[in-house]
Amino acid sequence: MSGLSMRLAPVSWPLVRPFRIARAEYRTVEALRLELHDGRGNRGRSEALGDDYHGESVASMRRQLEDSRARVEAGIQRVPLIEDFPRGGARHLLDAALWDLEAKRSGVPAWRAAGIGEPRRRVTAFTVGLGDGEELAAELRRVAGFPLLKLKVGGDDPRPLIERVRRTHPDAELILDANAAWSIAQLRSWLPALPGLGVSLLEQPLPPGEDEALADLDHAVPIAADESVDDTATLPPLIGRYDAVNIKLDKAGGLTEALRLADAAGAAGLAVMVGCMGGSSLAMAPAAVLAQRARWIDLDGPLLQREDVSPPIRYEAGWMGFPEPELWG
Template identity: 35%
Template sequence: MRLSYRTLQLTLSEPFATHKEVKPAKVPNILVTLEWEGLRGEGIAVPAKDYGMSDASLVAALDRFSPVLARSSPFTLEQTVAELVGLAGDQPSAVAAVDMALHDLLGKAAKLPLFKLLGLEGLPLAATGLTLGLMTADAAREKARRLSAWPMLKLKLGQVPDFAAVEAVREVYAGAIAVDGNGAWSADEAVRVAERLAHSSVVLLEQPVAPGAVEQLRYVRERSPIPIVADEDCTGPESVVRLAGCVDGVNIKLLKAGGLRRAMRMILLARSLGMKVMLGCKIESTLSITAMAHLAGLADWSDLNGHLLVADDPFQGMRLEAGRMTLPDAAPGLGVHAVAGR
């Protein structure tokens, strides 16, 4: 197989902020292409500085992959991904991009949409929520009013949590509310936050403490009136085992997991260990969002909405209407195609 790649600069349709950063106006995604026997498979590598993955470090990892891919095929996917994980070091998003492209090729070779190839046809797709960045209570209320048809809204909160924003959303929104702390609080602060959020019937609290100390997650979970979900602490399959008993659920993202193959392994591990599963993303193009959406039948919650913040998304694939996903079933592989002129 022949590997090539190029960087896409995605323009945000509106500002997006967490307590850690305000996203720049343009966000890079690296488009990876594999060519094999007249077929093309595509995937996306997502730079993420909070996980130590930059444009340059991902490109360096992709360059290390070329010799392995030159002697591989889509039918050696399991062995190939295992080799790439060993070469990638701390750059799992590079593995994820190649893994997506391999699954795309596999589906095209079999002439089947990926979810059918994986035996997932007929499973109900977990409806996806919509994430709101840091904003004032008035802005949150207005957003929630406009988004009343969505099944879940996830609010970002900062180190000084703005409970007024959560309460404002609850005033006008009848659906499920989730809150994401992105590691903003100490364990004791997180317990107090969870107790306050319970008054607004929040259904889950995501990554309330900084990653790297799963026992703090256990401490919060044992005292929290609402379920606790790990995000930054949930990386590859081995992390799911470490999190058992410390959280109620895990947020699995392709850029952290290292692709669809490893994400499926994580889902099965989480299930066997009594944890619920959320499928998540960063700000990404429809290509990688669609790739993960093929696994939505295996999830309890989906948070696959990062492409909605992109004004010039160069791809079309899965359709999303008020949280309800429709997978592309008329085209093989990932079922994604380029938008003309982008």
């Protein structure tokens, strides 16, 4: 793919309310947008936040891409990206833009090129950040009737929060996400109550590096790796310790590697969840392809923001549509 022109632009998305997790608080989503133009009227584009858990930022992604501009514009290819670029947000931006550009040039949608069946709308989690009092009550009113909620928790006993949510959302499926904030003692103490509270998935309870403690843990609720898994290379140590993996394109370094990771996870008997770092519908679009294969989906970034791109992905009462070709792919 020769004769490309690369354009980069930062974008800031204000959030509906401050979003808190165990290790951070966010008031805006800072992302980088990339466009590739082929000089023949075709454009591929993407948006990513990068992997802040590993120290990435808009500035670091931009530096990496600017340092590689000559190689990109000389005609970089999507598949060799996995060998030529380290995993992370910059590679994801290039990968996603190349998927889009290939679709625009060929007329073959990205989902078909990826070997995915005819896309359909899917249930996505709505993530409820850390909070209490009226702030939490307002958030729960906003998602009345949503079929899947993801509750962020810290190092405190999560059972009072779950019980409160259950009073207003008795039928919702619940995912609990500790963002690696628990100790093994806390996990052993709180885990037995989770099935009775209707929790269907527990995400990353322990810090990365402590995963071996899960190997002999008796648990009825599946446990998913998030911070412990990035790409295919990081999967083998997790087999036999986790029941599922949360695949995020910013961490994996793009849809191409994420699809490989999903294949490897499935072969190892692990269920697939697809998540995001946040962002607009453009940031969600490539992950929507992988979402067609996932057991759990957490692609609610646009729902947490005050604004979105046009045309947006359509969200309705916890259901996520598939991106229009005009948006991506």
